[in-house]
Amino acid sequence: MTSDAGHEARYRAIAADLAAKIRSGHYAPGTALPPQRELSASYGVTLMTLRQALRELSDERLIVQQPGKGTFVAPPHLGYQLDSLRSLADDLRKQGHDVRTSVAGRAVRRAPAHVAAELRLRPGDSALRLERVREFAGRPAVHQVSWVRRPVADGIRDRDFTAVSLYTALADAGVTVARASEVVRPGVLDPAAARHLHEPEGSPVLVSTRVTFTLDGTPVVADHATILGSMMEIRTERAATGLSLTWGPAS
Amino acid sequence: MTSDAGHEARYRAIAADLAAKIRSGHYAPGTALPPQRELSASYGVTLMTLRQALRELSDERLIVQQPGKGTFVAPPHLGYQLDSLRSLADDLRKQGHDVRTSVAGRAVRRAPAHVAAELRLRPGDSALRLERVREFAGRPAVHQVSWVRRPVADGIRDRDFTAVSLYTALADAGVTVARASEVVRPGVLDPAAARHLHEPEGSPVLVSTRVTFTLDGTPVVADHATILGSMMEIRTERAATGLSLTWGPAS
DNA sequence: TCTTCAGTGAGTTCTAGAACAGTGTGACAC
DNA sequence: GTGTCACACTGTTCTAGAACTCACTGAAGA
Structure with a gap:
């Protein structure tokens, strides 16, 4: 599918949504995001797709993932390409x-x-x-x-x-x-x-x-x-x- | 899975193998790697797993992926430009x-x-x-x-x-x-x-x-x-x- | 001759699971 | 009390496909 809003990939849309929620303070720095299985269910996608979205956020250093513990919101992130x-x-x-x-x-x-x-x-x-x-x-x-x-x-x-x-x-x-x-x-x-x-x-x-x-x-x-x-x-x-x-x- | 040398992830092993082949000249700079489906078959893994290996190499800037065209070995020789x-x-x-x-x-x-x-x-x-x-x-x-x-x-x-x-x-x-x-x-x-x-x-x-x-x-x-x-x-x-x-x- | 358009083959995204590996907790035995 | 172990919960890796977009090519039509 991906036929809806233009041709943006699903995982990108999810990453953007999560990033917006992090930036807006809906998910505060230091707190844990919901578990991956829960997030994937609420977005209606597979675990793999959700994880691809999380990977985007991780590359941007917006979140930190810890095996066995959870996914946490990183401290405020500024990225200035010099x-x-x-x-x-x-x-x-x-x-x-x-x-x-x-x-x-x-x-x-x-x-x-x-x-x-x-x-x-x-x-x-x-x-x-x-x-x-x-x-x-x-x-x-x-x-x-x-x-x-x-x-x-x-x-x-x-x-x-x-x-x-x-x-x-x-x-x-x-x-x-x-x-x-x-x-x-x-x-x-x-x-x-x-x-x-x-x-x-x-x-x-x-x-x-x-x-x-x-x-x-x-x-x-x-x-x-x-x-x-x-x-x-x-x-x-x-x-x-x-x-x-x-x-x-x-x- | 991962039954042999410790518990290294399969995709990491594949990435390391491809990196070695690139370094040894088996895959020369500028040339295309075999198609992803072919590589996944030869390594006996899924397309998703192989792509995860390629993503590692891409992060290391060893390869460049071009939709519709192919996967190419990045130009520079990496050994000497330190x-x-x-x-x-x-x-x-x-x-x-x-x-x-x-x-x-x-x-x-x-x-x-x-x-x-x-x-x-x-x-x-x-x-x-x-x-x-x-x-x-x-x-x-x-x-x-x-x-x-x-x-x-x-x-x-x-x-x-x-x-x-x-x-x-x-x-x-x-x-x-x-x-x-x-x-x-x-x-x-x-x-x-x-x-x-x-x-x-x-x-x-x-x-x-x-x-x-x-x-x-x-x-x-x-x-x-x-x-x-x-x-x-x-x-x-x-x-x-x-x-x-x-x-x-x-x- | 030029344009169009279907086909082919490449990388990309996604599904619906299953199994593995750390982390913590609480019950149970000592 | 204290140690140990099973279990639940977390992120991680992987399977076996299917459908998608993009780039190119070549044949059919104008």
Whole structure:
């Protein structure tokens, strides 16, 4: 059958449904899902089909299966594919996660020295400062301050950044992003970011500093992100065929 | 079923056999494997079981499946391109830095539960525990505990690990490393590692957990490294062409 | 000559069970 | 009390098919 809604496989539909229930909190992190036989009965499919759905969720690290014990909901899962040039929020949404962005500040002002250096500005030049907080699973997870070089900034300063990613706005303004350079360091939560992230000072965090370049090598965006260690981790898969790097769940 | 060598799953045995045939050149890169129905018949298993074996190989990126066309052996030769599988120390040495290794412990003992899970050992199985401290620029920077699966461990336990990297020792012992999976989290320095690293407890660190696999998908090494944040950072370069990831000294 | 369309063979999804392997519990014997 | 064992419950592996989609090919029709 599979004749109903388009041509999506049954197990994919089940996986999507379970994923939605996990993300909505219907199945809370740490709790056990119903037994596989029970789930397969309630979805009206075979154990094998249900297990294929669970495998999808397991690949996405949404669940953890333990022989003899049960299937448990993993801690909140963030997956940010860094091997593309997509923005963080775009990537998360592509995976179906609900990520909310709130704008804590937006203003054109003089860039501080270290930003001016990253964007190769003259001292005293102004740029667009965009301060955002990313919420995942109802909890603030990332505090991000982005500086955008002018005149690019003037074309995007009035966009609604709660609904549109910075990368999308840049693309709409005709700016093509070619490459990005990022440095990630461990750190502890400082007072300024702690206010936005509602986590005690001194908590382990990842501090990401990223500069994004256009095709002609001009730096257009300088990013400084504080990422809660309790919410995110970095995963790499290295093989002879290549390398992939992912932000993922803190487990 | 599974009556012969222990209780290895049938599909794993088939995956290992196919992987060996691919490695030996019996199935050359770029060529098509026999159809699934033919393979399932020749192995005397169901299509579902054979497909589970193929899924393993697909996860290892040894094969590429194309609906309507066939199953093809992935192009690259996997034995020699270990550049992307360099160890952390090798990575730094290639950048011209002087890295010293001291061995703080070496013993065969029962693997703790989380290690046994990562290496797919039976509870109670023993493995080689190798504890090393990496010094960089004259200061201890990384505390690393590696567990090596037996019988591989028996072939390398007497090597001088202050002079030879674990990966090199594995290669000398005839163990070909195919891929590695690594997770990096931010953390704060715990008392045990603080003793080796001469840094105050609570300092920001990166905690790396890595599992390294052979060609047939067997996990051989489970690594747990504590990396001082004041000494090390992660750098990524992203472009349309690909991704590179390097460890580097904090600047 | 060009288009269409049925046939063939490939991978993919699914059914309806059965048996196996860890994990925990509770009854029973000591 | 304490140890042991049977049993129930969990995830895991496997069988023997059947029907599906996708890619290609070649013959029939326009």
